[in-house]
Amino acid sequence: MGQGLVGAIHGFRETEKSRWSEASRAILQRVQAAAFGPGQTLLSSVHVLDLEARGYIKPHVDSIKFCGATIAGLSLLSPSVMRLVHTQEPGEWLELLLEPGSLYILRGSARYDFSHEILRDEESFFGECRIPRGRRISVICRSLPEGMGPGESGQPPAAC
Numbered sequence: 001m002g003q004g005l006v007g008a009i010h011g012f013r014e015t016e017k018s019r020w021s022e023a024s025r026a027i028l029q030r031v032q033a034a035a036f037g038p039g040q041t042l043l044s045s046v047h048v049l050d051l052e053a054r055g056y057i058k059p060h061v062d063s064i065k066f067c068g069a070t071i072a073g074l075s076l077l078s079p080s081v082m083r084l085v086h087t088q089e090p091g092e093w094l095e096l097l098l099e100p101g102s103l104y105i106l107r108g109s110a111r112y113d114f115s116h117e118i119l120r121d122e123e124s125f126f127g128e129c130r131i132p133r134g135r136r137i138s139v140i141c142r143s144l145p146e147g148m149g150p151g152e153s154g155q156p157p158a159a160c
């Protein structure tokens with residue numbers, strides 16, 4: 001796990017995957033076309049995070065050492081709520097309902113000025129609406145930090 005995220009994720013297992021079936025490749029290509037510009041290089045492997053029903057992710061900003069300007073995440077299995085909070089203005093926040101099969105894209109201010117977190121089951125509400133948490137799998141594509149070639153990413157972190 002990347003240094004930036006030590007302790008941020010609870011109740012999980014994860015892997016980095018660079019080989020995919022043809023069907024999965026087609027899906028990843030759609031994700032990449034939607035989320036990344038032609039000038040952006042992606043990390044060579046995709047991060048797969050398997051969060052158990054009681055698992056959650058504490059607020060963090062992905063480390064700029066390991067992750068570039070864009071983070072795109074496909075959510076599978078259980079719905080969940082992602083909360084974004086401005087790092088300088090904690091009163092400025094928003095929540096995203098991540099339905100299974102949905103894609104979120106964090107870029108610009110959402111990437112750098114807001115922390116993101118996945119709420120634990122007890123706190124999993126979208127507005128008034130309770131969103132019970134089950135096992136959730138996310139498939140996360142990230143761009144390389146700027147100025148870093150694909151061969152220079154060293155040991156890409158499982159989570160950055």
Ligand SMILES: O=C(O)CCC(=O)C(=O)O
Pocket residue numbers: 005049057062073116118138140159160
């Ligand atoms: O599971 C997700 O969609 C987000 C994971 C995350 O924030 C991270 O690995 O840095």
Ligand SMILES: [Fe+2]
Pocket residue numbers: 060061062116160
């Ligand atoms: Fe993150």
